[in-house]
Amino acid sequence: MGANAHTRWWTEGPVGTIVLDNPPMNVLSDENRRGIREALAEFRDAGARAVVLTGAGERAFCGGADLKEEEELTAETVGKFLKAGDETFRALREYDRPIVAAVNGWAMGGGLVLALWCDVRVGSTRAKLGAVGVKVGLMASNVQLSRLLFESRARDLLLTGRTVEADEAHRLGLLSSVVAPETLMDEATAWARDIAARPPDLVAALKRAVNTALDPAAAPSRR
């Protein structure tokens, strides 16, 4: 169990839970980035077998980068900013237990990246996904959407930055189930418990295998 100014985390049985709590939009702060990494390390020591990641409140899962923080970036500091984000995303991606995102509201920009780097996503009927990078003149979630969807649909979302509501996200496969807001945490925890009930070495091997299955580097010609 732990917390910092914008993040809370705890374990219950085999499931670790992380809550981003930076109201009103849960924009991704340094405390969140640090908190996610600390929580995952703690969960590993505690023997957690699956993780649920969600946002506090009903408005947002994660609103992405803090535009005020982003506005102050210079040519010197932008590298550090990208690296900090990457370390957090990679921590989720390479963590050897699956991570279930409970998408309780907006997941946009860097917040969408965060959700897409999780292994399974479930959403409430209030979930809204937006690859909004292009709208603010930047680029985000291009790598993730290009992997999770094929080119036709990835391009539709990335070129328009349009909002994808929960039902459409379910049809596209970006959400694995959609439930009423009051049952979202039960739904996410049920997924995590099902995962936790399976042999952990097998689950870890499956996550690794699927993560790299589509990598050109994994193809025989590139080995």
Place this chain on the structure above:
Amino acid sequence: MEIVEAAGIRVAVVAGACVGPDFERALEVDLRIAGDGARFSTAGVADPVACGVRLARLLGEARAKELILAGRTVDAPTALRLGLVTRVVPGSALGATAQALTEQLRALPPLALAAARDAVRATRDLTPREALGLEHEHFRRLIATRDHKAAVAAFFERRDAAFTGE
């Protein structure tokens, strides 16, 4: 079928039959939308093999094979399910929908839009590390642009931004 262009993004607007050479042209553009009376078929394409490769990248293996192997004609709802088109509207609303989409594209910052268009196509051939490297390269360049700063200012002032492509 009509192909319209806005801010360097090409959109295929399919009202009726999209067959043969039209089908091939539709695969080459960035976005595809259709009216509910649209029909699609790979029959009569000049290079079926190239079409198969393009379809696999656009839709995935299962959906590409569903379209190309038996050469059946598919209707608009099926095209939407396959992801061949990403929007279907009543035929009578197609012109207005295309118009709205091109206006939406023209209202976006052009440098970020072009970067997104190029990066999606490149990404599937890259390793994740290379792809992230490419994304970071774009990000570093874009964050220094006037348009990005204009977008952030407009966001905080709750108004639309005007972009210059700088």
